[in-house]
Amino acid sequence: MSTPPGEARLRADGITMAYDKRVIGEDLTVDIPDGEFTVILGPNACGKSTLLRSLARLLKPGAGTVYLDGKDIHAPRAKEVATRLGLLPQSATAPAGISVFDLGVTPVGQSQYQPGIVPEDLVDDFEAVPVVAEGVEPNLEEIAGLEPDLILAPNVYEEEVVEQLQAVAPVYIPTPRGGDRAKWFQRTEEVADALGVPEKADELAADFAARQQEIADTYADVIDGTTIGVIGAFEENSFYAWGEENMSGTLLVPLGFTWSAQENGAEPEATVSNESLDSVVGDVDVLFYDSDLRGEVNPFMADLQATTLYQGLPAVQDGHAYPVGKNTVAGYTDANYTLDRVVEALEDLQAS
Incomplete structure (x- = not known):
């Protein structure tokens, strides 16, 4: 029209x-x-x-x-x-299978996903699971043919679609986090409850906390007094300043880092013009930036990194800018990938 x-x-x-x-x-x-x-x-x-x-x-x-x-x-x-309207999210959405695999359960079907947000060691496992939905449009016939006992639908909100899925099997939709997104681990807890394995979520949480403490103890001499910031970029000419009251903060603050006072001065998950880069993260010793689970950045981050504003940041000039995985944490796979990258950064800092 x-x-x-x-x-x-x-x-x-x-x-x-x-x-x-x-x-x-x-x-x-x-x-x-x-x-x-x-x-x-x-x-x-x-x-x-x-x-x-x-x-x-x-x-x-x-x-x-x-x-x-x-x-x-x-x-x-x-x-x-x-055919007339499309929605491009700010960042790639992790497949629901991530939380399921975290819990030691293999799904019989899954939605379409971007390879870069699946860790390399799980690629074969994911490729073995049939794709039965593209975006929010599930293939009901294929799903019914798999005879699932439960359907997880984290990216489906349309009542008509949910009702069609409910005719196949019970449907569980994890609670949207909204302004409570820092509590990323609740999604795993909810999925574990739905699958009847709540103890698995408790084990994952305990193991993750133990790993955080181990990193804090092992690299205390490097972490103590080190100021960090975390940024992402999902649109032209602006970046995301995350602050410690967000998902990344739940991963990094327990390690003992000091968060940038400048970045904390902005509201959590603030979208900021590139011109303000130095005033937001110019005080950091180490800068972590958003990437996929291959350490690769999206085009918006690549463009930001090519600017003189980014290149002029003290942390970048010192060679202390590192990929840290997804700023939007979907589960323990994402969270542990971030800790892997942080350990690599700490090893580099220790060597220097």
């Missing part, structure tokens, strides 16, 4: 956004003009991502309506909507 520039093909009219009984926003009306860039600004946990999910048909409003080309976006089938 052709729409004059500036007019809205996509519109939310008086919508209420909620996860079960937890209301995120009420009576919200917004127009997304066609042929233009629209920026949604707001503090951490104010509902920006939830609004995008609502506009993208991933979360059905509790009240009000989202319109695409003048029609209720939930009226046509998902495949039809997908």
Whole structure:
């Protein structure tokens, strides 16, 4: 459909956004003009991502309506909507299988995933599991043919799809973290409860805490007094300043590092202009940056690292900038990969 520039093909009219009984926003009306860039600004946990999910048909409003080309976006089938609207997340979403493999369980099917967010030692295991869903569009016939006892659907929010899956087997949807995302480990706990192996989550938590303490003890002479910062980049001309009150902080603070006072001065998970790089992480001795589970960065981070602003940071000039894995931690596989990279960095710092 052709729409004059500036007019809205996509519109939310008086919508209420909620996860079960937890209301995120009420009576919200917004127009997304066609042929233009629209920026949604707001503090951490104010509902920006939830609004995008609502506009993208991933979360059905509790009240009000989202319109695409003048029609209720939930009226046509998902495949039809997908030909006219797409959503590109800020970062790669880890497959639900990560948490399942962490718990020592092999799924009979899985959603499509990006190879770089699966650790190399699990690639063969993942490739052996049939892909039965692309994005939020599951292949119901293939799923039914696998005869699952339980369906984990962390990336499915559309009621119609959930009801179709429930006709095959019980469906479990992990609680969205929202502003509580630092508690990444709760997802593993919930999945373990759903699978009937809660003791496995307890074992993973205890082993991880023991490993953190071992690293803290082994490298105390390097860690003590070392100031760190963690950044990511998921869009042009800006970066993410994470701060210690976020997922990365739960991994690194227990090791004994001192977090950047400058970065902590920004709100957790703040999006900051590249021009502010030095004022946010210019005080760090060691800079950790977001990567996949191969140590490779996305194009936005690569562009940031090519700037003179990044190259001029004291930590970068000293050769003390390191990949640290995913800033958005999905489970213990991600968390342990981060500790692996931190140990490599500490070995380098110790040698220097």
